[in-house]
Amino acid sequence: MLACNRQGPLTLVGRKSLRNVVSRARRQGRCxxxxxxxxxxxxxxxxxxxxxxxxxxxxxxxxxxxxxxxxxxxxxxxxxxxxxxxxxxxxxxxxxxxxxxxxxxxxxxxxxxxxxxxxxxxxxxxxxxxxxxPVLMDVVGPRLHIAPLAGLPLLQMSAPRYTGPAWAVKNICDRVFALLILISITPVLFAIAAAVRYGSPGPVLFRQPRVGRGGKLFTMYKFRSMVADAEQRIGELADQDVGAGVLFKVVDDPRVTPVGRFIRRYSLDELPQLFNVVKGDMSLVGPRPPLETEVAQYGEDGAARRLFVKPGLTGLWQVSGRSNLPWEEAVRADLRYVENWTFAMDLSILRRTLRAVLRSDGAY
CATH class of the missing domain: 3.40.50.1980 (Nitrogenase molybdenum iron protein domain)
Structure with a gap:
């Protein structure tokens, strides 16, 4: 019995090591x-x-x-x-x-x-x-089953469910963990707030209406990373917009302050959204929280399905490229999350988010 117990951890370590070796080889064009x-x-x-x-x-x-x-x-x-x-x-x-x-x-x-x-x-x-x-490429995992019918192996796709015990537990865990994180990083929040306050004139927090679950509006919080009149200067940068679809993105945006550039690089400007999670407006993991103007431009690409769940502090869009992600890829990443959510997926995204933030991939 003792030998069997020892084999369990060794097997897990061995599989993890083998996966790392194979992943490295694939990145190099082998295997x-x-x-x-x-x-x-x-x-x-x-x-x-x-x-x-x-x-x-x-x-x-x-x-x-x-x-x-x-x-x-x-x-x-x-x-x-x-x-x-x-x-x-x-x-x-x-x-x-x-x-x-x-x-x-x-x-x-x-x-x-x-x-x-x-x-x-x-x-x-x-x-x-x-x-x-299958016809639907982005639907995988527990929603797909093989259902034999008269000798034919049919692919059965179960309807997604965004209510019930699992979602209730997710909501509770989101609020509890967000509150614990806020308590543990309080000194960091005060330090960032002081840097923003003395780095440039204007309020410490940036408040902006965003669209949440079911199209409900809420106020999203971020540390201010731009000059105070950034919203009024959008028209000046229209010719520098590199966003695709409905997104507005500018590389080396002149409205970003020196402090703002640093906190954006490591996503520190997003930390006040933990208060949104505690309030229940957002989740730790979910689709990107859209602006009203973005939602108004949603077409037939399924982007509106992102409103079936709460927006997230992080998500597949974050770990897949952040600001480097084209609009179509951002929508696809969010839909993949909405269609295939599991607790294991949330844990994987949180782990990958930490790695993406430390590398400052796609941050500008």
Whole structure:
């Protein structure tokens, strides 16, 4: 029994060490599976745009088989610099010729049941795996189940739930931990407040209306990192806006004070949002809290679903690139959180947030 108890921690340490070794190798371009992707151009572009995440998962897309185009439009030679090697009529032949490790089928009207089954048999002949992507790429984890029906393996997607015991526990934990953090960092808060107060004229705190869960407005707090009249000077910087979609972002924003630049670099300006968490307006982890003007511009990309849950002090948007993240990627990250929330995800995001803040990735 004692030997078994000792094996548990050793096994965990061994697995963690092995994961670190594999992750490091993948970042260096090693230990990757060569994958042939087949599907419609739009779906392929959507997948290829996630190249960083694909590499972390051990994928390397080396070729494309484009769905047969019966129109007069010319077939491109590449999509996002990845060569198109043929059509979806040639998948098995091309996979064998180029020795691909796996074939990934993306949603397409061409991939019927009979064609997909025959492809799986053809790939068996030379050991290539078949990966089939569901129509909804961002839904993973506990919401997806295989539900056999009359011999067909159907992918069942359960409806997301944003109420119940788990969410109640999350709400309680958010408030308790935020309060404990505030108590423990009180000296730090006073030091930052003093630096902001004497660094430039104006109030210590910056208050701004943000949109919370269900579209409810609340006042979000931050340490002021810009000059007092920053809001009135937005028009002067319109030609320097590097934001995409509905975001307004300026690199080396002249409105940022010297103290503000430092506290932004390490996200210290966000600490007063812990009071928002204690009040119940925000969560420790959640989607980025949007402005009213941003919400008014939400389109059909699903961005409005971010309002199904409380906005967060940090989230997948924070650990995925902060200000460097394009609008589409920020929306996708938030939706991935909303659709697949778990306590384990919250803990992982909090851990990754600390690492991102210490590295000051994407902060400006």
């Amino acid at each position: 990757l599976r060569s994958v042939l992707v087949a599907g419609d151009a739009e779906e392929i572009h959507e997948l290829v745009s996630r190249a960083g995440d694909l590499q972390k998962s051990g994928w390397k897309i080396d070729g494309i088989c484009l769905a047969t185009n019966n129109t007069a439009v010319a077939t491109p030679v590449a999509i996002d610099d990845i060569p198109i090697l043929g059509t979806d009529d040639d998948i098995a032949r091309i996979a064998q010729l180029h020795k691909f490790d796996a074939v990934a089928l993306l949603p397409s009207g061409r991939h019927t049941h009979s064609r997909t089954r025959k492809l799986s048999w053809d790939l068996e002949g030379f050991g290539a795996d078949l990966l089939i992507a």
